[in-house]
Amino acid sequence: MTRSALTREQVLDAAAALVRRHGPDALTMRGLAAELGTAVTSIYWHVGNRESLLDALVARTVAELGAIRPRGATPAERIVSVAQALRRELRARPHLVALVHERGLTERMFLPAQRVLVREVHAAGLRGAQAAGVVRAVQFHVVGHVLVERNRERAPAQSPGERDLWAARTAAESADGDPALARALARPVDTDRLFVRSVRALVSGLLDSGDGAVRAGPYSQ
């Protein structure tokens, strides 16, 4: 199947396919060479080394995160819809996004969405540094949520996990005399619902007062 000269694109394609299917650990230079039917050293000629190969894959993934269109009637709704769209995109490429995370470029990947958010925050009547603060708060919240979700999905069976902890006999005390709460915390998290709820609460809190409605106490910086 080695019809002509090997190209950099072919190397990247094969590497991306390997990562997509079996994760980054499955990407070994020797395995990749075998897949391509060439000597290991040919790959080095085309992509330098393993690190820059991964760099290239990450760059591709960041570029793929494309246009995001807001939906909804009010600015708040539209901001929430942007957050949801971004979460969906990130979750559609688990392994490659994990690579992006590892290299600390998740934030970079979010940059195009910032522009969209700016427009909506303006529409909500905020401007300047205050508007920038809202954009960043939303950005951190969405990226953070996605990171937490990945974290949970990767987590093995946890002992004791929330389930055991809140279902235990001592749960009544822990739950501060609120069995319904203990039951709720013993159930697995519905991350879809939680995401929508918390984004709505955050956006609402940010747009209502600009600075958050909790009074600054003696411990506020």
Add this chain to the structure above:
Amino acid sequence: MTRSALTREQVLDAAAALVRRHGPDALTMRGLAAELGTAVTSIYWHVGNRESLLDALVARTVAELGAIRPRGATPAERIVSVAQALRRELRARPHLVALVHERGLTERMFLPAQRVLVREVHAAGLRGAQAAGVVRAVQFHVVGHVLVERNRERAPAQSPGERDLWAARTAAESADGDPALARALARPVDTDRLFVRSVRALVSGLLDSGDGAVRAGPYSQ
């Protein structure tokens, strides 16, 4: 310096010291053996293999995350203070916490704080499933924020980064005719301030309406 029989604790201590100083990658079985003045294979007898060694270190770290005392006058303030304390603890052990993250146990580490939060949410007048939702939203937000921060700290010089993007000549258009916003987004993020602000906004949004004040539009699940 090899005075008596090697113990499991000694192995764990040496491994933890290595990770603390130079990160998890610096922890090789051969290097650890050299540090301890024993044969590589002795380590295997005591801790099984590298994976379970890391498991043990992670378990230690999770256990170390100790008691968190809320401070402040109102429940909202006290919830914010818990969030700040947790963030501080996590950021004090970057390498070990990174290991905890990699193994997907960040959430597990947060469990003790859940109990504290429950009490405060109760004090704020919420109960049952609604209170549980607030606890989880705060938890996700804090953990997410810390993950994003780690992500940013690991990130190399980004090109184009926020700086370049928003300081560019085209920023006027991107910023939707708001140069003050463009300047604000070109500045580096003050994560301390951002954290306090967003936690306050989130808590305020959650406690005010329980469900977030943004009206459910046609796209809400």
Add this chain to the structure above:
DNA sequence: ACCTGAACACCGTTCAAGT
């Protein structure tokens, strides 16, 4: 300009053998 095999310096892990 592109590809190659051989070699180097690492890994984690296993095993049979010691005391």
Add this chain to the structure above:
DNA sequence: ACCTGAACACCGTTCAAGT
């Protein structure tokens, strides 16, 4: 019960040599 050296099967990378 605890420790050992030798060996195995992997790595990523370099280098001198080919065409």
